[in-house]
Amino acid sequence: MQAILRLRDIALSGLALIGAVAVIALMLHVVADVAMRNLTNTPIPATFEIVTHYYMVALAFIPLAWVERSGGMVQVEIMEGLMSPGMTKVSDWLVALLSTLIYAALFWVTLQTALKNFDTGTFVMSQSTRLVTWPGYFILPAGFGIAALVTGLRLIAPDTAKPEAAK
Amino acid sequence: AEARDLRLAPAAPPAHPANGVMYTNFAKYLPEESDGRLTGTIIGPEVVSLGQMKDALQSQIAEVGNLLPLYFPADFPNMALTGELSLMGTNSQATAAAVTEYMVFCEECQKEMRDFGIVFLGSGASDLYEILSTKPVKTAEDLQGLRLRSGGAPWGRFAEHFGAVPAQMSVFDQFEAVSQGVIDGTMASIADLISFRMVEVIDYVTYVPMGMYQSTSNFATSTMTWDDLSPEDRAAMVRAANRANTDFTHRWAATMPAEAEEAAKEAGIEFVEPDPSLVEAIQEFIATEPVTAAELASSNFGIEDGEERIAQFLELVDKWTAVAEEVDNDPVAMAERIQAEVWDKVDYATYGTAM
Amino acid sequence: MSVETGFLGVGILFLLLALRVPVALALVAVSFGGTAKMLGLAPAIGILSNTPHSFVANWTLSAVPMFLLMGFVSYHAGLTAGLFEAAKAVLRKIPGALAISSIFACSGFAAVCGSSLATAAAMGRIAIPEMVKSGYSPSFASGAIAAGGTIGALIPPSILMIVYGVFAETSVTKVFVGGVTIGLLTAVSYSIVVLLTCWRRPDIAPPRPLDVGDVDTLKAVLNIWPVLLLMVVVFGGLFSGIFTATEAGAVGALGSIVISFATRRLTFGIFRQSMIETLMTAASLFIIGVGAAMFTRFLGLSGLTSFISSAVSGSEMSYFHLMLIVVVLYLVLGMFMEPFGALLVTLPVLLPIFRAEGIDLIWFGVLVVKLLEIGMITPPVGLNVFVIRNVASEYVSVLQIFKGVIPFLIADIVVVAICIAFPALILFLPGFL
Numbered sequence: 040m041q042a043i044l045r046l047r048d049i050a051l052s053g054l055a056l057i058g059a060v061a062v063i064a065l066m067l068h069v070v071a072d073v074a075m076r077n078l079t080n081t082p083i084p085a086t087f088e089i090v091t092h093y094y095m096v097a098l099a100f101i102p103l104a105w106v107e108r109s110g111g112m113v114q115v116e117i118m119e120g121l122m123s124p125g126m127t128k129v130s131d132w133l134v135a136l137l138s139t140l141i142y143a144a145l146f147w148v149t150l151q152t153a154l155k156n157f158d159t160g161t162f163v164m165s166q167s168t169r170l171v172t173w174p175g176y177f178i179l180p181a182g183f184g185i186a187a188l189v190t191g192l193r194l195i196a197p198d199t200a201k202p203e204a205a206k
Numbered sequence: 207a208e209a210r211d212l213r214l215a216p217a218a219p220p221a222h223p224a225n226g227v228m229y230t231n232f233a234k235y236l237p238e239e240s241d242g243r244l245t246g247t248i249i250g251p252e253v254v255s256l257g258q259m260k261d262a263l264q265s266q267i268a269e270v271g272n273l274l275p276l277y278f279p280a281d282f283p284n285m286a287l288t289g290e291l292s293l294m295g296t297n298s299q300a301t302a303a304a305v306t307e308y309m310v311f312c313e314e315c316q317k318e319m320r321d322f323g324i325v326f327l328g329s330g331a332s333d334l335y336e337i338l339s340t341k342p343v344k345t346a347e348d349l350q351g352l353r354l355r356s357g358g359a360p361w362g363r364f365a366e367h368f369g370a371v372p373a374q375m376s377v378f379d380q381f382e383a384v385s386q387g388v389i390d391g392t393m394a395s396i397a398d399l400i401s402f403r404m405v406e407v408i409d410y411v412t413y414v415p416m417g418m419y420q421s422t423s424n425f426a427t428s429t430m431t432w433d434d435l436s437p438e439d440r441a442a443m444v445r446a447a448n449r450a451n452t453d454f455t456h457r458w459a460a461t462m463p464a465e466a467e468e469a470a471k472e473a474g475i476e477f478v479e480p481d482p483s484l485v486e487a488i489q490e491f492i493a494t495e496p497v498t499a500a501e502l503a504s505s506n507f508g509i510e511d512g513e514e515r516i517a518q519f520l521e522l523v524d525k526w527t528a529v530a531e532e533v534d535n536d537p538v539a540m541a542e543r544i545q546a547e548v549w550d551k552v553d554y555a556t557y558g559t560a561m
Numbered sequence: 562m563s564v565e566t567g568f569l570g571v572g573i574l575f576l577l578l579a580l581r582v583p584v585a586l587a588l589v590a591v592s593f594g595g596t597a598k599m600l601g602l603a604p605a606i607g608i609l610s611n612t613p614h615s616f617v618a619n620w621t622l623s624a625v626p627m628f629l630l631m632g633f634v635s636y637h638a639g640l641t642a643g644l645f646e647a648a649k650a651v652l653r654k655i656p657g658a659l660a661i662s663s664i665f666a667c668s669g670f671a672a673v674c675g676s677s678l679a680t681a682a683a684m685g686r687i688a689i690p691e692m693v694k695s696g697y698s699p700s701f702a703s704g705a706i707a708a709g710g711t712i713g714a715l716i717p718p719s720i721l722m723i724v725y726g727v728f729a730e731t732s733v734t735k736v737f738v739g740g741v742t743i744g745l746l747t748a749v750s751y752s753i754v755v756l757l758t759c760w761r762r763p764d765i766a767p768p769r770p771l772d773v774g775d776v777d778t779l780k781a782v783l784n785i786w787p788v789l790l791l792m793v794v795v796f797g798g799l800f801s802g803i804f805t806a807t808e809a810g811a812v813g814a815l816g817s818i819v820i821s822f823a824t825r826r827l828t829f830g831i832f833r834q835s836m837i838e839t840l841m842t843a844a845s846l847f848i849i850g851v852g853a854a855m856f857t858r859f860l861g862l863s864g865l866t867s868f869i870s871s872a873v874s875g876s877e878m879s880y881f882h883l884m885l886i887v888v889v890l891y892l893v894l895g896m897f898m899e900p901f902g903a904l905l906v907t908l909p910v911l912l913p914i915f916r917a918e919g920i921d922l923i924w925f926g927v928l929v930v931k932l933l934e935i936g937m938i939t940p941p942v943g944l945n946v947f948v949i950r951n952v953a954s955e956y957v958s959v960l961q962i963f964k965g966v967i968p969f970l971i972a973d974i975v976v977v978a979i980c981i982a983f984p985a986l987i988l989f990l991p992g993f994l
């Protein structure tokens with residue numbers, strides 16, 4: 040079990056790394072577009088579409104499981120202090136169960152959407168540039184699926200310490 | 207029996223003609239045309255936006271929706287063909303009627319819509335586009351280096367041909383972009399002056415022939431809903447849609463531009479008379495568009511008979527231009543003619559179904 | 562349409578939130594269940610499958626991670642460290658100088674940081690120990706910084722304002738500019754609170770001027786040039802048309818990295834920490850946004866949105882009556898909810914009402930962000946207070962901070978009242994755009 044948990048944390052850091060790459064790419068791409076537009080009057084084609092369909096989707100959904108694991112999901116702690124440690128444990132377990140179900144449902148339905156878009160070969164037109172967008176749709180089931188695994192694992196092995204709780 | 211209430215998604219706020227005229231009138235005509243068997247409830251753009259229309263219709267979140275094929279180019283290669291010719295139009299009612307007739311009798315178009323999960327109930331069109339800018343555009347030189355928002359590939363080609371820089375952005379961002387000087391203007395309907403508050407930031411309007419927004423499916427109906435309806439109810443829906451379509455085109459192409467021009471004059475916006483040489487150069491460029499559109503259809507989608515289809519479409523445009531001029535673009539008369547020449551020739555037991 | 566289902570959904574949402582279900586997932590669950598009940602499974606699945614992508618694939622929202630990165634890099638690399646020193650040097654001769662300096666340092670930090678939590682955390686680490694050392698009561702000192710932190714979301718850039726702009730489809734730049742007024746108004750009102758406390762309660766706030774003798778004011782002010790440079794780049798570019806409010810985020814983020822690197826402040830560790838905090842905040846925010854967008858669609862389908870707006874517009878409520886309801890609503894929600902959840906849950910209902918009543922949406926954006934920021938310092942859930950408790954745990958308990966915040970809350974209510982009585986005050990600056 041310990042080995043699985045360690046492996047999980049290493050894998051989750053990898054997800055955060057991919058998210059960070061998306062953030063940096065977004066920054067550099069937009070700045071380059073601004074510079075090109077102002078200096079040479081030739082903006083980078085399809086910047087708008089690449090930012091929204093790839094960078095944004097990647098930085099929002101890929102690190103989701105890592106956020107879950109690090110305790111970054113926002114909860115309303117109105118009952119905190121009213122619950123005994125035992126009740127908190129039960130409540131944690133129920134929340135983990137509900138979260139797993141919701142992530143699993145999101146995984147399944149976004150996977151169907153991604154497969155449909157793959158079949159169609161979905162793309163968008165940015166002026167005369169044709170940008171293929173279907174690969175980006177697979178980021179969602181990937182993010183939700185791994186998040187479901189992480190919360191599912193919490194059902195068997197409740198989180199004790201929160202690693203790099205960065206808030 | 208209780209009336210069947212349809213969920214209608216204009217994907218536009220109440221002030222927009224797609225909601226305030228097109229869908230409001232459709233909801234009014236539905237019970238009239240169906241003897242009360244059909245009614246409609248409008249759901250707002252916060253529930254279904256233009257980009258969400260595909261999933262909304264496929265899952266029946268909306269049963270009838272305002273679908274713009276430009277948002278889903280991979281799904282509508284055949285319908286895209288009429289959109290590529292957007293620069294050619296000169297009369298809004300005629301163009302809308304031509305697109306409607308072309309789509310109803312185009313087998314490939316009907317097949318791709320069936321595959322997508324919608325039934326086509328007619329088209330509409332905007333007014334003629336113009337250049338709304340912060341710098342005067344009188345000659346072709348004035349277009350050099352000008353940064354203009356473009357609503358689609360045809361206007362992008364137009365801008366690039368004249369050395370302007372087309373900018374792709376959401377219509378909601380154009381106000382801010384123009385007011386800050388990020389772009390110099392937009393190629394759009396003059397109605398944008400009021401519907402997107404552009405009147406506050408625009409200084410010049412130049413009327414040049416540059417077509418209109420014309421590739422629409424105003425009342426795209428979910429096939430699941432359509433399959434549920436009797437042929438009589440389907441025919442009733444079409445009659446209601448047909449009337450609302452010409453109302454919409456009339457609102458956008460006739461009454462709104464008049465209001466916008468009024469507002470422009472009040473705001474001190476200058477109407478620039480383009481130099482004849484510019485108009486001529488634009489017309490020369492537009493004359494090459496059918497060839498370009500045929501090439502794009504072939505290279506992007508493997509449509510090999512694009513040239514024939516374009517010729518067929520342009521013939522319909524000529525036919526309907528004569529009709530529109532004959533009835534003086536009157537929306538009620540146009541609706542009657544389209545009903546007689548297109549929709550009455552349709553068999554509602556099979557139209558839009560898998561057959 | 563089934564308004565009852567809409568009300569039921571709102572009720573179940575609050576129940577799930579009270580049961581500690583994460584805000585995002587509670588919103589998703591209620592929207593799915595409610596839509597399935599009203600329209601069946603297919604539409605419910607349609608909303609579930611389509612909303613995550615369509616909400617996140619949004620150009621304006623791309624500014625959120627960028628402004629976060631800019632703020633975190635500026636803080637961790639110490640670009641903003643000089644702000645407090647400079648404020649102290651300039652204000653050293655007035656009573657309560659240390660507290661007032663920290664409030665104005667918060668305002669300066671706000672100009673390079675999009676969130677109030679980050680502002681409170683950054684200033685709390687520096688200012689509270691120093692205030693306690695020079696005789697302020699720990700409760701008052703941490704209350705001042707918890708409240709001062711809220712300025713971080715009022716003075717642009719502001720992530721709350723960006724999210725508001727996206728949902729209200731209104732000009733983010735104009736809301737930003739309106740935020741300058743309310744941010745400065747807030748800073749001034751907090752300073753008055755400090756002055757009054759110095760006068761009435763010298764035991765908790767020592768009125769004597771700062772004892773820094775031969776400080777070189779000019780030098781202290783010149784020391785903040787990296788932050789000033791960053792502000793000039795971001796706001797200069799924004800208002801001269803070189804880039805838009807959305808693009809300003811990316812330029813600011815890269816700017817903060819370049820400036821920290823050039824001034825030898827950026828290490829790999831600092832960059833890594835800033836990136837971790839950026840991702841954590843952005844991803845947890847976006848998933849709440851996804852849930853809220855689903856909830857919006859569910860409420861729209863239930864007809865609850867139009868039911869409430871027509872009830873309000875039909876009742877011919879007066880402007881002040883309506884505003885009283887809005888203020889109470891946000892103060893109550895703000896007690897329990899974090900601001901993004903509260904914003905995104907309420908906008909679907911309120912925006913149609915305000916549009917119908919002809920209320921200016923720029924002004925309302927500024928007001929609503931102010932109201933949400935008050936919620937950051939009200940018990941029982943006051944995120945700024947919790948953050949201060951984290952960075953100053955050796956000085957105060959949560960209860961003491963909440964106590965210290967009370968005089969600043971009174972000032973907040975006065976500012977909100979001014980805002981409602983004189984909308985022109987907020988709309989004056991945006992009117993120039």
Ligand code: NA
Binds near residue numbers: 675719
């Ligand atoms: Na700020």
Ligand code: NA
Binds near residue numbers: 895897898936939942
């Ligand atoms: Na609170």
